[in-house]
Amino acid sequence: xxxxxxxLVTVFAFSVIIFSTFSFLPGDFATEILGxxxxxxxxxxxxxxxxxxxxxxxxxxDWLGNxxxxxxxxxxxxxxxxxxxxxDRSREVVGLIIPRLKNTLFLTGVAAMxxxxxxxxxxxxxxxxxxxxxxxxxxxxxxxTVSSPExxxxxxxxxxxxxxxxxxxxxxxxxxxxTLVERFYRTxxxxxxxxxxxxxxxxxxxRSAIINxxxxxxxEMAKLSGSSRYEVIVKHALPNAWAPISQVIAINLAYMLxxxxxxxxVFNYQGIGRLMxxxxxxxxxxxxxxxxxxxxxxYVILNLIADLIGIISNPRLLYPK
Amino acid sequence: xxxxKSKELLLEMKNIxxxxxxxxxxxxxxxxxxxxxxxxEILGLIGESGAGKSTMGKAAMGYTQPGCKIINGxxxxxxxxxxxLTEFEKRKIWGTKISYVAQSAAAxxxxxxxxxxxxxxxxxxxxxxxTDVLKKDAVQLYESLQLPDAENIGDRYPxxxxxxxxxxxxxxxxxxxxxxxxxxxxPTTALDVTTQVEVLSAMRSIVDKFNTAAxxxxxxxxxxxxxxxxxxVLRYGEEVEEAETRDMLSNPKxxxxxxxxxxxxxxxxxxxxxxxxxxxxxxxxxxxSSKVLYDVSIDIPKGxxxxxxxxxxxxxxxxxxxxxxxxxxxxxxxxFDGKKLSPKLEQRSKEELRKxxxxxxxxxxxxxxxxxxxxxxxxPIEFYQGIKGKERESKVIELLKMIELDETFLDRLPxxxxxxxxxxxxxxxxLAANPDLIICDEVTSALDQIVQEGILKLLQKLQKDxxxxxxxxxxxxxxxxxxSDEIVVMYQGEVVEQGxxxxxxxxxHPEYTELLLSSVPEMDPDWLTNLLNKRSS
Numbered sequence: 049x050x051x052x053x054x055x056l057v058t059v060f061a062f063s064v065i066i067f068s069t070f071s072f073l074p075g076d077f078a079t080e081i082l083g084x085x086x087x088x089x090x091x092x093x094x095x096x097x098x099x100x101x102x103x104x105x106x107x108x109x110d111w112l113g114n115x116x117x118x119x120x121x122x123x124x125x126x127x128x129x130x131x132x133x134x135x136d137r138s139r140e141v142v143g144l145i146i147p148r149l150k151n152t153l154f155l156t157g158v159a160a161m162x163x164x165x166x167x168x169x170x171x172x173x174x175x176x177x178x179x180x181x182x183x184x185x186x187x188x189x190x191x192x193t194v195s196s197p198e199x200x201x202x203x204x205x206x207x208x209x210x211x212x213x214x215x216x217x218x219x220x221x222x223x224x225x226x227t228l229v230e231r232f233y234r235t236x237x238x239x240x241x242x243x244x245x246x247x248x249x250x251x252x253x254x255r256s257a258i259i260n261x262x263x264x265x266x267x268e269m270a271k272l273s274g275s276s277r278y279e280v281i282v283k284h285a286l287p288n289a290w291a292p293i294s295q296v297i298a299i300n301l302a303y304m305l306x307x308x309x310x311x312x313x314v315f316n317y318q319g320i321g322r323l324m325x326x327x328x329x330x331x332x333x334x335x336x337x338x339x340x341x342x343x344x345x346x347y348v349i350l351n352l353i354a355d356l357i358g359i360i361s362n363p364r365l366l367y368p369k
Numbered sequence: 370x371x372x373x374k375s376k377e378l379l380l381e382m383k384n385i386x387x388x389x390x391x392x393x394x395x396x397x398x399x400x401x402x403x404x405x406x407x408x409x410e411i412l413g414l415i416g417e418s419g420a421g422k423s424t425m426g427k428a429a430m431g432y433t434q435p436g437c438k439i440i441n442g443x444x445x446x447x448x449x450x451x452x453x454l455t456e457f458e459k460r461k462i463w464g465t466k467i468s469y470v471a472q473s474a475a476a477x478x479x480x481x482x483x484x485x486x487x488x489x490x491x492x493x494x495x496x497x498x499x500t501d502v503l504k505k506d507a508v509q510l511y512e513s514l515q516l517p518d519a520e521n522i523g524d525r526y527p528x529x530x531x532x533x534x535x536x537x538x539x540x541x542x543x544x545x546x547x548x549x550x551x552x553x554x555x556p557t558t559a560l561d562v563t564t565q566v567e568v569l570s571a572m573r574s575i576v577d578k579f580n581t582a583a584x585x586x587x588x589x590x591x592x593x594x595x596x597x598x599x600x601x602v603l604r605y606g607e608e609v610e611e612a613e614t615r616d617m618l619s620n621p622k623x624x625x626x627x628x629x630x631x632x633x634x635x636x637x638x639x640x641x642x643x644x645x646x647x648x649x650x651x652x653x654x655x656x657x658s659s660k661v662l663y664d665v666s667i668d669i670p671k672g673x674x675x676x677x678x679x680x681x682x683x684x685x686x687x688x689x690x691x692x693x694x695x696x697x698x699x700x701x702x703x704x705f706d707g708k709k710l711s712p713k714l715e716q717r718s719k720e721e722l723r724k725x726x727x728x729x730x731x732x733x734x735x736x737x738x739x740x741x742x743x744x745x746x747x748x749p750i751e752f753y754q755g756i757k758g759k760e761r762e763s764k765v766i767e768l769l770k771m772i773e774l775d776e777t778f779l780d781r782l783p784x785x786x787x788x789x790x791x792x793x794x795x796x797x798x799x800l801a802a803n804p805d806l807i808i809c810d811e812v813t814s815a816l817d818q819i820v821q822e823g824i825l826k827l828l829q830k831l832q833k834d835x836x837x838x839x840x841x842x843x844x845x846x847x848x849x850x851x852x853s854d855e856i857v858v859m860y861q862g863e864v865v866e867q868g869x870x871x872x873x874x875x876x877x878h879p880e881y882t883e884l885l886l887s888s889v890p891e892m893d894p895d896w897l898t899n900l901l902n903k904r905s906s
Contacts, residue, residue, distance in 0.1 A: 265477045266477050273469070274460045287479075363526040
């Protein structure tokens with residue numbers, strides 16, 4: 049319960065930071081959209097219409113109040129340049145974000161489903177055959193993948209699997225009509241990239257969590273009571289390793305989501321990351337704020353889930369004395 | 370306990386050599402030790418830390434710890450050489466034919482599983498009896514080990530039961546598959562004396578009941594005397610001597626064996642006076658909301674040694690924390706040298722801080738591993754007395770001489786010292802402040818018997834030379850007899866009694882003191898039997 053409240057407080061603090069950061073950014077949407085030559089009165093009028101002339105604190109609470117009702121405001125861009133024009137194409141932020149968010153969740157979801165089991169299996173087996181050639185090469189390779197930036201990994205994949213051996217497409221453009229199979233096929237490269245950049249970290253942490261536990265006395269005891277290697281790992285070590293492992297998975301899922309900003313850009317994928325980058329270009333504050341808030345809350349929610357798993361998997365916390 | 374058991378050979382270990390890898394090289398841990406064990410017999414394996422007794426016990430299963438390997442030797446168990454078996458074949462014997470009871474039950478149970486599941490896991494692997502039969506049997510074992518609520522205690526997790534209970538459950542776990550041999554590796558070392566008696570008697574009766582052979586490893590000769598038919602003494606990986614328990618106790622052949630109970634022969638004539646250097650009056654103290662000290666009053670005579678005894682949780686270390694100001698009391702007062710001490714550490718003057726020093730139980734963790742001996746001892750000299758440079762160095766060397774070391778130790782790091790040397794450095798560090806009162810918190814508990822004796826003698830000598838007062842916190846009655854003038858007995862945060870050593874140690878006793886004193890094992894193989902008879906009558 050305390051954790052839950054703390055989580056809420058964190059999201060709230062984030063919202064303040066997000067909002068204030070963007071209000072301190074130089075330039076504003078009005079001058080951006082009207083151009084250098086705009087008259088002062090035109091700029092002023094547009095600012096008034098967008099509510100940019102109000103003091104930041106008022107604007108913040110207006111925004112926050114609306115956010116609670118699920119209304120992230122309207123996007124700045126897409127509106128007509130001339131006042132009173134009937135062809136106002138400005139869109140609700142929510143309507144803009146939801147399909148993009150779905151795409152991103154699809155991408156990271158597939159990547160997570162690939163990365164989590166793989167890294168768990170690799171990490172556990174590396175711990176089991178510690179200091180073998182297998183372990184050394186696995187940890188070595190994972191170090192390389194962790195340290196290479198996502199765009200680099202992405203380009204390597206493009207080079208290998210799209211240019212030299214054209215198996216997958218380089219552009220991962222999808223829309224609502226794309227079939228599921230087609231989606232898997234088109235998103236293959238970004239999924240691989242996200243998988244690879246997060247797997248190394250998760251694998252290494254799983255390995256070290258297991259190794260840490262393998263040196264405890266109850267593991268020696270388990271061995272001396274005749275448990276096989278498999279039993280030692282799965283029955284004795286793993287239940288005690290869930291807490292640290294779930295922590296690192298949570299961090300990596302969040303990292304995946306953030307990492308998708310770059311990856312989506314490289315592969316031209318219609319996800320929330322690309323949307324955010326585009327909106328920053330256009331000084332489209334409501335969209336940027338909404339995206340940032342979504343990213344922040346994902347972090348908090350994922351960590352909350354990890355904490356919860358930590359509590360459930362630990363009888364000491366679940367059944368106090 | 371009788372030696373006329375059938376002489377059917379169960380285990381024969383021949384010429385065991387084991388090497389261990391540490392500090393980048395291989396060391397010899399065992400140098401050709403033999404061991405024979407007959408069915409239903411209990412063999413005691415004793416020695417100091419580093420003697421190789423634990424390694425020997427594990428080798429009896431054909432097991433070595435990671436980083437160790439069997440170089441040479443045979444481990445014939447029922448005619449099969451365990452040293453030659455594969456891991457897979459050994460696993461069929463481990464836990465079912467030979468089982469193991471570890472020193473720290475709290476650390477040796479998996480915190481994630483219920484006790485019952487762990488108790489029967491090895492027997493379950495045998496697939497002879499169905500799970501519910503095994504569970505019923507486990508409950509019976511719990512009952513015969515006198516565990517409370519035997520019916521349901523197995524449903525709990527390890528953190529929900531006490532250390533003494535865990536140790537008994539581990540014995541039940543070892544007994545569940547009805548092994549032919551049980552290795553007890555220091556099973557009562559981590560327990561209080563009062564708990565130790567219960568666990569010892571439970572273990573002995575159950576081993577007797579099923580006529581199981583056992584190897585009992587410990588450093589405490591008095592404990593092993595209660596359990597073993599025969600005793601083997603190890604030192605530096607070699608056998609010192611082996612004899613039937615009664616022969617060994619009445620007539621040890623080797624000098625080394627005699628020295629194993631040397632602390633028990635150390636005696637100090639008691640003296641006291643009415644000139645109190647420290648008086649604590651009606652102290653109450655609490656950690657957060659849980660109260661741990663209730664109305665504690667103790668007087669410490671100047672230049673004497675007061676031992677505070679009690680089991681874990683009795684509040685003896687908390688009392689030390691209150692005196693040093695680490696834990697401010699919630700009520701009551703501390704009078705030191707005629708003046709009232711403020712409860713909080715920050716409000717005490719440097720001079721007041723200097724006069725009270727403390728030495729901790731674990732010298733390993735009490736010293737900064739990256740500081741040399743010179744820095745460790747030199748700092749309090751500089752801090753409290755403002756002495757620097759050459760004069761400081763000569764002071765450090767003087768202190769080193771006082772603790773019977775010399776200037777070659779100046780540049781050493783704690784990791785380059787033995788356990789006893791480390792504790793000596795800690796003593797020198799306390800002396801460097803030139804204190805009036807030193808609180809010794811279980812300073813000898815982590816050390817071997819012989820090293821303990823050296824430290825205790827040193828402390829006595831320093832008291833004679835410097836007139837320093839000691840508060841000696843311990844749970845070990847032998848140590849108390851060796852060093853104290855007065856004794857304070859504490860139980861559950863209260864003072865049971867305080868008085869001269871002769872008064873406390875001789876009857877009549879308050880009920881708790883009686884229980885505590887009678888629980889201290891004696892060098893008499895019949896001690897436990899007699900005690901249990903006396904208590905049950």
